Amino acid sequence: MTSPQHSLGIDIGGTFTDLSLWRADEERFVTLKVPTNRAKPALGVVAGLERLAGEHGIEPAEIGYFVHGTTIALNTLIERDGASLGLIVTRGFRDLLVIQRLRMPTPYNWRTGRPTPLLPRRHVFEVTGRLGPEGSEETALSEADIDAAVAAAREAGLDGLVVCLMHAYGNPAHEQRVRERVRELAPDLFVCCSHEIWPRMREYERALISIMNAYVMPKIDGYLGDLETRLAGMGMAARPFITQSTGGIVSAASARRNPVETLLSGPAAGVMGAVHAAGLAGIGDFITLDIGGTSADVAFVNGGAPRISQSEHVADFPLLMPVVGVSSIGAGGGSVISVDEMGVMRIGPVSVGADPGPACYGRGGSAAAVTDAFLVGGFLNPDTFAGGHLRLSVEAARAALAPLCARLGRGEAETVEAVMQVAASSIYAELSNLAAKQGVSVADYAMLPFGGAGPLLAVPVADELGITRILVPAAPGTLCSLGALLSDVSKPFVRSIVQPLASSAGLLADAFRDLGRQAEAWLGSEAPELAAQRLEVAADMRYLGQSYEIDVPLEPRWLEEGDLAAIGDAFHKRHRAMFAHADEAAPVEIVDLRVTIIGTTEKPAARELPSGQATELRPSGSRDVVVRGAFQPVPIYQRRDIPVGAGFSGPAIVEQDDTTTYVAPGWSASCHASGTLILERL
Secondary structure, eight states: OOOSSEEEEEEEOSSEEEEEEEETTTTEEEEEEEEOOSSOHHHHHHHHHHHHHHHHOOOGGGEEEEEEEEOHHHHHHHHTOOOOEEEEEETTOTTHHHHTTSOOSSTTOTTOOOOOOSSOGGGEEEEOOEEOTTSOEEEOOOHHHHHHHHHHHHHTTOSEEEEEOTTTTTOOHHHHHHHHHHHHHOTTSEEEEHHHHOOOSOHHHHHHHHHHHHHHHHHHHHHHHHHHHHHHHTTOOSOEEEEOTTSOEEEHHHHHHOGGGGTTHHHHHHHHHHHHHHHHTTOOSEEEEEEOSSOEEEEEEETTEEOEESOEEETTEEEOSOEEOOEEESOSTTEEEEEOTTSOEEEEEEEOTTTTOSGGGOSSOOSOBHHHHHHHTTOSOTTTGGGGTSOOOHHHHHHHHHHHHHHHTOOHHHHHHHHHHHHHHHHHHHHHHHHHHHTOOGGGSEEEEETTTHHHHHHHHHHHHTOOEEEEOSSGGGHHHHHHHHOOEEEEEEEEEEEEGGGOHHHHHHHHHHHHHHHHHHHHHHOTTOOOEEEEEEEEEEETTOSSOEEEEEOHHHHHHTOHHHHHHHHHHHHHHHHSOOOTTSOEEEEEEEEEEEEOOOOOOOOOOOBOOGGGOOOOEEEEEEETTEEEEEEEEEGGGOOBTOEEESSEEEEOSSOEEEEOTTEEEEEOTTSOEEEEEO
16 A cells, blocks of 8 residues: 555554654654543544644645554443444344353352343344255245334334344345345334354354444444544545454445444554564564553464454453454553552552543542552653653642552552552453463563553563563554554455365365455455455364364465365364364364455565664663652663663663653663663563
């Protein structure tokens, strides 16, 4: 995707909107942060563009490529303020959303219940008509039932209808007829059919994905419409692209049709930015630690490739779609610090957001947040936070922290130390669980922190986990926007197979060719200017008789040549890696085939920094910082002044416009030629 001028990546977070712009004329990146407008997210983008024009002389008309990530869809689900919907199901399946999978979310807590559905039972409408597993019609579709469902939906004042009928993944005819009839009777209702969103077996998960898609659709559509109008008014001709949960990007038009694919848009873009940064430093196995204003997100990267998962949960609901495996913890900079009735400190999950924000923002907030503790502890410079565009109030932060100190019976330094320990422990617990599920040792990985607070907490978290190397990228505070800018156009296509592997050679070859044609046609309409493209293939497989399957990467030639032995071997190896055992003699079943097309976008050229001398490194000053529960003078280094090869030992603080890095005692820091700051345990 060749840009004649500048390229811009944006990430709209819960607290800040980050911008990474590649200046084509100077061949360098420009980064900045502006507060997010939660009510009108497009205004944050506009504010960022105005600052680019005012501070850097870059007008919107000079931007030839624009891509951004957003948490709008995710926040809509979490806050449950989406569309009012009805669901049309096959007769007998009205309680689909209530029954779910009959599993407790937390098996060891009998008081937990299943998540409340996104729409009530009274808005679930049954229609007569049934397709078999092979797609053949067993019972004809009842037009009268469709008419009754539409009448009930209109009477209830619903915004739209979701259609999820039995075995529609094998034959969409019944769902297509329902949609046609709804449009004939009620053109004001929007319709979302499950076979168009993610055509896989398992009615509950397929219905849920389709409901999520429709639930967030008005918010995404309204936001993108508002954004496009404002960008056009500012003279920007570049059509916007949106990052997806898979780490790829799609056009705004595609995102409007399938907004469920953008649920993890921002976090996935951050992981892609981390992959790029770690690759420049020659590191392939690492754990990301993205701590922004609202949450801490963690992900595993192996061999330079992020883990793709189909078993993630979003807002308490299973998401049976391929996404970058990112897990969120309520421990962001804006997370509220509290002390319960037993005197135990807790962080999150409630966040103060961007407005009013932490008490130190001086916008009327009074609750103590993690950022307040960082400021009181001396880790943050109140004059340079967010590039100096948001001056922090130390007095307000101390006033907010005082009740917590009194409740705990501790001084300021001890309370700040406790906040860091609790935050680090929360992240440690989540990462330990994720590592156990994947059968890996966390100590074998490096850590790559980013976001506004990631580099501040990286060392405490690494100490808990036994990690000995930390990579702090050149612009960690805006890495999500950089990841969006560097992502490729991509989209997965899926086909349900549900056949024993031994007898599926022809079926797999046909499905691969058909999905490949669909993928290439989609890319041709989505981004026709892209010449370089490739296909990645994976299958959901299991031993015959198992209830659930695992994701297995495959080589396209195995499908083309009918090499079932290679496919089976790949499954056994994957099963052994995940569960420490495999049975090569047992029959294998292939459930789904997935083909992902990737159109490669043009990337800015990586440039190494010039080498310097260690003797050139001098602290810019010092200030009192909490170290091991007490204040002590700590040297302050400016990130821009650290030459390649220069090193120093902790305790130390490294400041830059978008974040602050804490180098604790027992750790050293040095600058890599890529600009990455490498921290190592001594």
